Amino acid sequence: xxxxxxxxxxxxxxxxxxxxxxxxxxxxxxxxxxxxxxxxxxxxxxxxxxxxxxxxxxxxxxxxxxxxxx
Amino acid sequence: xxxxxxxxxxxxxxxxxxxxxxxxxxxxxxxxxxxxxxxxxxxxxxxxxxxxxxxxxxxxxxxxxxxxxxxxxxxxxxxxxxxxxxxxxxxxxxxxxxxxxxxxxxxxxxxxxxxxxxxxxxxxxxxxxxxxxxxxxxxxxxxxxxxxxxxxxxxxxxxxxxxxxxxxxxxxxxxxxxxxxxxxxxxxxxxxxxxxxxxxxxxxxxxxxxxxxxxxxxxxxxxxxxxxxxxxxxxxxxxxxxxxxxxxxxxxxxxxxxxxxxxxxxxxxxxxxxxxxxxxxxxxxxxxxxxxxxxxxxxxxxxxxxxxxxxxxxxxxxxxxxxxxxxxxxxxxxxxxxxxxxxxxxxxxxxxxxxxxxxxxxxxxxxxxxxxxxxxxxxxxxxxxxxxxxxxxxxxxxxxxxxxxxxxxxxxxxxxxxxxxxxxxxxxxxxxxxxxxxxxxxxxxxxxxxxxxxxxxxxxxxxxxxxxxxxxxxxxxxxxxxxxxxxxxxxxxxxxxxxxxxxxxxxxxxxxxxxxxxxxx
Numbered sequence: 376x377x378x379x380x381x382x383x384x385x386x387x388x389x390x391x392x393x394x395x396x397x398x399x400x401x402x403x404x405x406x407x408x409x410x411x412x413x414x415x416x417x418x419x420x421x422x423x424x425x426x427x428x429x430x431x432x433x434x435x436x437x438x439x440x441x442x443x444x445x
Numbered sequence: 446x447x448x449x450x451x452x453x454x455x456x457x458x459x460x461x462x463x464x465x466x467x468x469x470x471x472x473x474x475x476x477x478x479x480x481x482x483x484x485x486x487x488x489x490x491x492x493x494x495x496x497x498x499x500x501x502x503x504x505x506x507x508x509x510x511x512x513x514x515x516x517x518x519x520x521x522x523x524x525x526x527x528x529x530x531x532x533x534x535x536x537x538x539x540x541x542x543x544x545x546x547x548x549x550x551x552x553x554x555x556x557x558x559x560x561x562x563x564x565x566x567x568x569x570x571x572x573x574x575x576x577x578x579x580x581x582x583x584x585x586x587x588x589x590x591x592x593x594x595x596x597x598x599x600x601x602x603x604x605x606x607x608x609x610x611x612x613x614x615x616x617x618x619x620x621x622x623x624x625x626x627x628x629x630x631x632x633x634x635x636x637x638x639x640x641x642x643x644x645x646x647x648x649x650x651x652x653x654x655x656x657x658x659x660x661x662x663x664x665x666x667x668x669x670x671x672x673x674x675x676x677x678x679x680x681x682x683x684x685x686x687x688x689x690x691x692x693x694x695x696x697x698x699x700x701x702x703x704x705x706x707x708x709x710x711x712x713x714x715x716x717x718x719x720x721x722x723x724x725x726x727x728x729x730x731x732x733x734x735x736x737x738x739x740x741x742x743x744x745x746x747x748x749x750x751x752x753x754x755x756x757x758x759x760x761x762x763x764x765x766x767x768x769x770x771x772x773x774x775x776x777x778x779x780x781x782x783x784x785x786x787x788x789x790x791x792x793x794x795x796x797x798x799x800x801x802x803x804x805x806x807x808x809x810x811x812x813x814x815x816x817x818x819x820x821x822x823x824x825x826x827x828x829x830x831x832x833x834x835x836x837x838x839x840x841x842x843x844x845x846x847x848x849x850x851x852x853x854x855x856x857x858x859x860x861x862x863x864x865x866x867x868x869x870x871x872x873x874x875x876x877x878x879x880x881x882x883x884x885x886x887x888x889x890x891x892x893x894x895x896x897x898x899x900x901x902x903x904x905x906x907x908x909x910x911x912x913x914x915x916x917x918x919x920x921x922x923x924x925x926x927x928x929x930x931x932x933x934x935x936x937x938x939x940x941x942x943x944x945x946x947x948x949x950x951x952x953x954x955x956x957x958x959x960x961x962x963x964x965x966x
Contacts, residue, residue, distance in 0.1 A: 413729050
C-alpha cells in the first residue's frame with residue numbers, strides 16, 4: 376500500500392482528496408504551506424484513497440505520510 | 446626474507462610468478478571472507494567492475510611495507526595502476542582493506558602519489574576507491590608523520606603547468622583520515638549508503654574528546670550528503686557506485702584543456718508544449734522545477750550532483766541537443782527556491798567544477814532572493830554570496846540564464862543575472878524581476894506611511910493602499926521594461942527554450958576551442 380508523503384516540513388493548507396477518491400499520478404492530494412509558499416503534494420502513483428492521515432492546519436514534517444492509497 | 450636459503454631452486458620467472466600470486470591473494474582467504482561478509486567487495490573486484498576487460502595494468506604490485514609484518518601485506522594495502530573505461534584511459538587508486546585494514550603508510554603513499562601525479566601530468570582522470578581506516582602505527586610514529594612521501598603539489602592537484610583532470614572518489618567502506626581528506630577535493634564523491642567519511646573515526650574521537658558516536662552519525666550520508674555536502678551522490682550498492690563513476694565520466698573531458706564530450710541529441714522526455722502550463726500563475730504556489738527541466742533537456746541526461754544538500758537549488762550535469770552543460774536551477778518546491786548558505790556553497794563548488802571542465806552553465810531562475818535572518822548571517826551568507834558572484838563573473842565557459850518566474854535581489858545575480866556577465870539572459874513572459882518581492886518591498890519602503898494610515902483610518906485603508914502599491918511594484922517587475930532596456934536579451938515563449946539554449950550554446954562558444962581558462966595552468 377502506497378502513501379503520499381510530505382516533501383517539505385510545513386503546515387497542511389488544504390487536503391484535496393477524500394476517502395474513496397481515485398487519484399492519478401501527478402494529481403494534487405494536499406497543499407502544504409511553508410516559507411509563505413503553497414506547495415502542492417502530488418501522488419507519485421495512481422490509486423484509490425483509503426485513508427487521509429492529515430487535516431487542514433496540521434504541522435507535518437518532511438517524509439510524513441499524508442494520504443494512504445490502495 | 447629468507448628466499449635465498451630455499452632448498453628448492455626455482456627459476457627467476459617462477460619466482461616472479463610466486464610473488465605475483467602472493468600479491469594477488471591480498472590479505473588471504475580468511476580476511477577476504479570477513480571482508481565479503483561485511484558486504485564489501487575487494488579492491489580487485491571493484492577494479493574489475495570498473496575497467497574494460499583486460500585493460501588493467503598495475504603498478505606497484507610487488508610493493509611491501511617499510512616495516513614488515515607477519516601478516517600478509519601485499520602491495521602495502523593499496524592497488525594502483527591504469528585501466529580503460531569505455532576505451533578512455535584512467536588512473537586508479539584502490540585501497541585494499543583486507544591488508545592491514547587498508548591503513549596508509551609510506552610505501553602505500555608513494556604508490557598513491559605516483560599514480561596521482563601521473564594522472565595530472567599526462568592528462569588522465571583519477572579515480573579513488575576508498576575503504577580505509579586511517580594511518581598505520583608505528584609506521585607513521587613521531588617524526589615519520591612529517592616525513593610522509595606525499596607531495597601535495599602533485600597529489601592534491603595536477604602539478605604546476607599541467608591542466609586539471611577529473612578526480613572521482615567512491616566511498617565504498619568506512620573512510621577516515623587521509624582517505625577522507627582526499628575524497629573531499631574530488632569533483633565527484635559517490636558514497637555507499639552504509640559507508641561513512643570523516644576526519645577521524647569513532648575510537649579516536651571517544652579517546653580524544655569523549656564524544657560517543659557511531660560511524661553513521663559521524664559521517665554517514667545524513668552528514669556527508671545532506672549536511673556538509675561533501676558526498677554528491679548516495680547509492681545502495683557498490684555496482685551502482687561504479688555505474689555512477691562511469692556515467693559522470695561521460696560528461697567530463699580527460700583534462701581541463703580538452704572539450705567536454707558531446708553525445709548524440711535526444712528529444713526531451715516531456716513535451717515542451719506542456720511548459721506554459723507547468724508554472725503556476727499564483728506567485729505563492731510552489732512547483733517541481735524538475736518537470737520543467739524534463740521538457741527542455743535531453744531525455745535521461747540529468748546527473749544530479751549534490752541532491753540533498755542545499756535542496757532549494759538543483760545542480761546537475763545534463764545535455765541539450767547532445768551538448769554537455771551544467772544546470773543550475775531553482776527548486777521552488779524546497780524553501781521556495783531561496784538561496785541559503787548550503788545552496789550557495791553547493792553552487793560555488795558546482796560552478797568551479799563546470800568552469801574547470803568546460804561545461805557551459807545554464808541557469809533556470811525562480812528565486813525569491815538570498816536567505817536573510819540570523820541563521821543565514823551566522824552561516825556566513827555574505828562571504829558565500831560574494832565568492833559565488835565573483836566566481837560566476839570570472840567563469841569563461843558560456844553562461845546562459847532563463848528567468849522562469851521570480852528573479853529577485855542577489856538571488857537573481859547569483860544565478861546568471863546581468864552583473865555576472867551572462868552571454869544570454871532571457872525570460873519567460875511569467876517573469877518577475879526586481880530588488881525585492883513586491884509584498885516585502887512595499888512593507889519595508891512604505892512602512893511609516895502605511896502605519897500612519899492605519900492609525901488614522903484603520904487596517905482596511907492600510908491594506909487597500911498596500912495592495913495598490915504592490916500592484917505598482919508588480920507592474921515594474923514584469924519583463925517588458927527589462928527587455929525594452931535590453932537588460933533582457935529577449936522574452937521567449939517557454940516552448941522555444943530548448944532551441945534558444947541550444948543555439949545560444951553554439952554561438953556563445955563561437956569559433957573558439959570549447960575550453961575555459963580555469964584549470965588550464
